[in-house]
Amino acid sequence: MLNKVKSGDPLKIPAATFNTFIDAARDFRARTQNRAQKPEPAVRQSGIVLVRNTTAVDLLQDPVT
16 A cells, blocks of 8 residues: 655655556656657558568559559
């Protein structure tokens, strides 16, 4: 259980709780450090289909049928 303490109260933090704080801080930092980058759209543009080329050669842009 996570309980708040008052200034001057003794502070006892179990290792698992401390590690959870560290994990949360690292996750927050990872998610907020790259805010300047353009976010990926939640909905992809209509009409665009990703296709994997499993041949050994390059293909033209519109050979998909």
